[in-house]
Amino acid sequence: MAPLPRILTVDPSGSISHQVRSAYDLLDRPVIQIDVPTGGAALEELQRMPCDAVIAAWVSDEKIPGWQLAAEIKQISPKTNVVLVADFSDPDLDDETIETSPFVYFRRPMQADSFLRVLDAISTGDD
Numbered sequence: 098m099a100p101l102p103r104i105l106t107v108d109p110s111g112s113i114s115h116q117v118r119s120a121y122d123l124l125d126r127p128v129i130q131i132d133v134p135t136g137g138a139a140l141e142e143l144q145r146m147p148c149d150a151v152i153a154a155w156v157s158d159e160k161i162p163g164w165q166l167a168a169e170i171k172q173i174s175p176k177t178n179v180v181l182v183a184d185f186s187d188p189d190l191d192d193e194t195i196e197t198s199p200f201v202y203f204r205r206p207m208q209a210d211s212f213l214r215v216l217d218a219i220s221t222g223d224d
Contacts (some may be wrong), residue, residue: 102220103129103146107139107153107166113182117152120213126220136161136169143173150219155183167200177221182207 101133104121106114114132131148133139136158139151151170151210155163164178167179187204195202201215218224 099131101127102150103148104219105139105148105151106130106132107134107136107144107151108132108182109134109154109157113152113154116212117216120216121220123200124213124217124220126217127165128220136163136166139166140173143170143177146178147174149159149179149222150180152182155181155187159210162201164198167198173200180215180219190193 102213104117106117108114111132111134114130118130121130131142133142134157136153137160139153139157143151143198151166153163153166157166161169163181163183167181170177170179181200181202183202183204185205189204190198190202203212
């Protein structure tokens with residue numbers, strides 16, 4: 098049996114962890130989910146144990162913005178998928194930036210079907 102995917106959520110408010118857990122329940126996909134409040138805690142966790150994906154708030158830490166967190170995650174663990182979720186007041190990235198970024202970018206309100214497809218791909222190992 099293949100090991101369960103390890104998903105790390107990073108969000109000081111905790112809302113992303115609830116959304117991810119609910120989405121995987123809807124998909125009926127078992128995962129190991131670790132929830133941390135800050136980017137610094139996420140980097141420490143990744144150094145202890147690799148994860149298949151990190152799903153983080155665009156602003157998850159006063160010291161580490163989301164785009165920088167994604168870059169640092171890719172340095173520590175190049176195979177880890179990174180999904181950043183921006184709030185209503187966070188920047189809206191242009192298409193070129195999104196295409197060349199080392200992360201998948203969602204901005205609230207999220208397209209639920211797209212978010213579920215990304216989470217499903219993470220759990221199955223698809224692209």
